[in-house]
Amino acid sequence: MRELELYFGPQHLGMVGNFSITLKVEGDRILKATANPGYLHRGFEKLMELRSWIKNFPMVCRINVVEPDSMEMIYAMGVEKLAGIEVPERAHYIRSIYLELARVGSHLFGLWAYANMLGFDTVAQWAMYHRDLVLDLFEELTGGRVYHIYIWPGGVRRDFPEGFKDKIVNTLHSIGGCVPDYDNTFFNNRLFYERAKGIGTVTREEALAMGGTGQVLRATGMQYDVRRVEPYAAYDKVPWEVPTREDGDAYSRIWVVRDEMIESVHMIFKLLDAMPEGEVYNRIPNPFKWTIPNKEAYVRCESSRGELGLYLVSNGGDKPYRVHFRTPSYTHGLTILEKALKNASIADVGNIMISLYVVAPEIDR
Amino acid sequence: MKDPLKDKLTSAFDGIQIQPADRNQISITANKESILSVLSLLKSNGYNHLALISCVDWIEEKRFELVYILSAYMEKDKHFTDMEKTNIILKTSIYREKPQFISAIPIFENAEPYEREIHELYGIHFEGHPRLTPLFLEREYKTPPFRKDFDTRKYVSDVFDPIPFVGKKADKR
Amino acid sequence: MQMIEMILSPLLALIIGIFFLGLSRKIMARIQWRYGPPITQPVIDVIRLFSQKSVSHGKLFNLGIIFSLAGSLVLVLFLPLAQICPLSGSGGMLVILYMMLLAPLGIALSGGESANPNTSIGISRKFILALGYEVPLLLILLALMTHYKTISIVHIVSIQQNTGWAFVSLPLLLSGIAYVLILPAILGIRPFEVVQASQEISSGPMAEYGGPFLALATIQHALSLFIGIALFVNLFLGGAGNLLIFFLKMLVVFVLVLFVNAALPRLRIEQAVKYLWRWPTLLAFIGMIIVLIVRR
Amino acid sequence: MDRNQLIKWLKAPAKMGHKYSLHAVYFCTGCGIIEVPPSITARWDAERFGVLPVATPRQANLFLITGYVSVKTLRAIIRTYEQMPEPKYSVGFGSCPINGGMYWDSYNTIKHLDKYIPIDGWIAGCMPRPEAIFVAVTHLWTLIDKDMADGYKRYRDHYQAYRANQEHALGKLEWPPLFSNETKS
């Protein structure tokens, strides 16, 4: 069979995000895959060097559209570490609840993408419907559906509106009530098993060597989770589990995602019960006069896709001197994906890519 | 950081500076010659997760600072120690004129895209890197865009703003 | 009379086929918790597509799709729709078997002209899939022919009118089940939607079609939906005495098939072929043996 | 659809076809794409309006340019736009294509999308909500009715100018001009 050069994306129904993979195929088998990012490169880190600390808050969430919240969190953590800002206790809880909601939303988006990729419209539509319910919660809380700009240094931007706790509980119950439907239709579907089992396997050794984090690692049985390793917000205040699977293939990764979602929901319930009353915001200094001492910091948190890090340097000015995000999709999408795609079938490109949860804007920044 | 590792580092390498741990964060500054050996030493001592390779342009001091951020994966499945909490920031300086460095791919496989990115955005050449092809950028820039002397606002007003509108709108303006 | 039937039959097929397209979108939508488009949406789509200008990739590109559509239209003529059957006397099932290959062939000819890698992959998938379901289909038809001792569908239908449906007659049960199992493959819906897999190969052979070409391809798709189901209704559900019952039977079969479509993801092509050559073929083969034994 | 519309439909079926069958190119040009899945799925269900994502530009007549456009994406956008059969409609989604949005000073994103391809409608917002997509669709219907959604005609008429702008931003384009030089500019 002759070799073909095949472009997967950027204009492609199976592609989530503006990303493309150049495939060299022989028949249905992929000989070589080259990730080709950069369609979404905006030079974020450069732009952030031109804006003052506070002006970067609306910026930073735009890096990752699927889960902007962990981006807000990581930047707030970085700034707090540099400037030594304390956060009230209640704000820690609100942040955790908010981030877990975001994780549920993000995983539902991933589920949509994955199911859609397999041609599984039904489940895809359900997942997107339920994500929309989560977005409604965000809208209620923060005033924006997608970009929330909610976590600030020194706490959160606004307290819970009245009756919001009940709304969270109700929404999560209504989503949770559909878990049997999802299980019946998707997770316990024989054909899902056929399609995903043994596909895109990343062994633990490979994952460790290539810097994998998140589900990629947890699907190989390692309980590596930054929330557990280096707890932030209120993650050390309530007990919770790190779900894992053993096989390291797409099937395991999607199951890890499912279990994580359920664990997140349980965690939200626990956090809601344990949440104290009180202040949620320590006022930051006047934004026009805010300078941060000459220091550097590396902070990390667990986004829905893996370890999200931020290397932040200040030279004592009112702007960051250097910002560099360590995004999970970067390693997953550029190193691991290229390796995992080798010798796979064309039909599985999207399958593997989405099971690794590669989010293109995060790579390009 | 555990003291034995500190001793090992200070005894093995000249001119290495280790700042004390501050909230799970240790900064190490090393000579550029010894950086790869420091990396492999750290890797063999458990810091086997390369989180990030970054670069800072200290234009006034005429140097680039390459930053390697390392942390530790767990050794056992459900076992957490303080070691996993620690982030190591390993820094080294290189000259800003014709910047060159050695690739860390032999030690950490995932250094590849990071170095490629730094090559593209800062113009630092990495020896031994298999493909230093453009990663993100489509246009060519005289100065690599992430350097501090690249003024993106000026670039925008020089390159994109003069492009005229087309059709009715062009007549209106 | 035959002239009227010659026109009426494809027309009806077209209407029912397009209705099924609309219905499929509506029913899928309902299972997916939403309302879906108006049922006339495919008609609007086709009108819109015809009014668009499109790039042609060469003569063969234009001819191929017409060839494919013509193949399907002619095939309809051989199918009895209740009482309407313009070419009932001639051909029979062998013709149908042969004609069913025309549609993919036309698309292949057309798609081959456009140098789009997705198209070529799609075409190869289409042939592999056709190969996959032709084998059990051949066995099923053989069983039917042996059982009813005729190759004419009209005869088969009329025999069934007297003796009951083939699907519920014991010797042909396994063949019937085998047909049900390959029906999604014939219709090209999930889990065998490998040819047009939009998320994988950008709708495969259709990738380069736009405007009128896509309209023709849509019509062809509608016809193939009709053919696949009408064949099943004729062969196993005893056809029908009048159009309404025929239509209702088709509708029931189609809705059941849609449930499968809604509930299952797409298979990989080799998995699809593996499946087609395993269970349906096995069943069809056993079914044929049973028929042979019963015949003795 | 009221009775007048029905009459109009009978008069000009093609126009009605264009209106009620907007097949969108599924191209995640920017972060705006995040609101497209919700609007085409169960919660909002854009298919009620006849809006459906399709796999290739050849099958589509609506191009939703969702969000910021980097230089690299611009190439793909122009390619995609030129592949779409006429008549075709393009809608800029969100702030960024209008005037640069968040990335007004980025060296790698373009500020005004209408310098490179014609746009028939713009949706303000960052993100615009799914509702805005629907209202945009209804607005587009009105525009099509009034023959104001003539971006593809403008593209033909001013092709030389557009092409010049594209080449200014992207350097040499590797594909031949869509329209020959004879068209008036």
Added chain:
Amino acid sequence: MAKPSLLSPLKSAGFLFKKPKTLRYPFELKEPAQRYRGFHLNDWGQCTGCGNCADICPNDAIQMVEIPELEPKLGEKKERPKLDYGRCCFCGLCVDICPPGSLRLSRDYFHIHFDTDTFTFLPKDEKANQENFLPAEKYSVLKASLSHRKENYEGFVSDLQYTLFEPERVHMPEVSPEERKVSFIEQVIGYNREEAQKEAGRCLGCQLCEEACPAHLKISDYIKAIFENKTDESLQKIFEDNPIPAICGRVCMKHCEDACSLRFRGEPLAIRWLKRYVADTTKDYKSALEQKHVKPSGKTVAVIGAGPGGLAVAYFLILKGHQVVVFDELPGGGGTMRIGPPLYRLPLESIDKDVDYIHSLGVEFKFNTKVGRDVSFEYLLKNYDAVFLGIGTTLSRSTKVKNSKKCLLALDFLKDNKIGKQCKVGKEVIVIGGGNVAMDVAREALRLQHMQYPKNSVVTKAVSLEDWDEMPATKEEIEEAKEEGIQFHPAWGPKEVVLDEKGCVKGLLCMKVKSVFDKQGRFAPTFYEEKERLLEGDMIIEAIGQAPDFSFISKKLFDQLKFTKYKKVYVDKNGMTSITGLFAGGDIVNVNLDAVTAIADAKIAVEGIDKYIC
């Protein structure tokens, strides 16, 4: 994890018969959340045009555009924010920074248009722009756009608890009322470095204050310098426009703080205290300021009156190289500042600090020299290249009611207490007047009472024509006076000073005020003649206003002097009066009657003098 099955997925077919969950938009509308961040609303009545929103916008989406139709107001620019929705990212930073809270986000979010020019937009709210805001029944989603919006549709609004600016001022330490009313100790203690930096950090840099300040001090600059702990730089900035910071830092009428954009929902920035902090922390002005050597021009200018105006003229002229001689009848500099503000407000050391610095630059001061008595005015006009008239108002007005001769006059009272010997006060003192001088008099009288009759109960009453809300004294002055125990009798007008048999003051007969100002806003009090009341008191001080003393000018010259309709000396745009070579400024020229306005006049006059003599 159950065993994967082929049949279980088919259960999903059951949803065919359930009601879909789709929202049938636009037939079923979903309201945006209460906090939704949609398009902007801006209440033009509240908006000050401060431009903080434009400064904080990360995308450069907000531009301040000048609106010529707007009426100019104090503390307000004639500018309003203009939004570019081709840039805006709806982050709401502008809402959180907006000091008056006028900028809000509504829940409208539709604007779909084929023309990109329509995406720039001048936000207004329902009050200012009624035709674009429709009530719910007229509003249609399908027409929704920036010019077709819903009424009462506020979304994300500013919440004082979560604003980006700090609404509360750093508390200024003060001596408690009990302590301060028995002595002349300075009431305000002053900020220390941390407090000053913290307070300076509140400044948003909008520069509204600079426009409101008559002398146009570069307030935001010097406050920024304080924030950065560069007091020297800060002092230099102040001295560019104001040579008497120690005085102004205490007694300035702070028009700037009235204009501060923080005033709407919080306390204005303590600009005056910060100036005081700079002046006080700098031990020696000379070391902090760089003295530029200017070539002497050889011209001499006479300045009559060493008040703020005179000092400022002297300072700016000496910087230009002119020789200056200042004449004043008082034994020290400061003019009215020296005699007017009581010691607890403005200690003499602070005045001398400023005056000494100006003196050290080479200005010649001739104190205890009264023009007209010790040196003639004509002589000055003849022998100096130019003369600046900064005499201020030195004559106290009297109520001229019956027996008012028995009353004390405010300025005399104040002067005696400050630089002369203390007066003997009565046990019940009545002060007539509601202005700041009256407050000073009352509070000073109160202190004297407490000091002179430490055991007895004493009372000071303030009588004013104006009611509480019209009283010309500043709010805080009134508050402090109340704290110290002064009784107020507002809206009572004096009718007669009642004397007892011995001819001593027994009380003040008052009548109820009907109105103070007439319809044109002129001062024309009317009274209810029948409503009378006797306020008892053994001492009455009149503090109802001052007038300038022009007696030193000869009749011939005086006739040449032109006056405005407010009975002020007329000056042209160069600060020159109708007499050539005679410049004027301060209270005799302006209607504000305060130090900083005098400085502003001085700056004009200096430019005029410089032009005139060179």
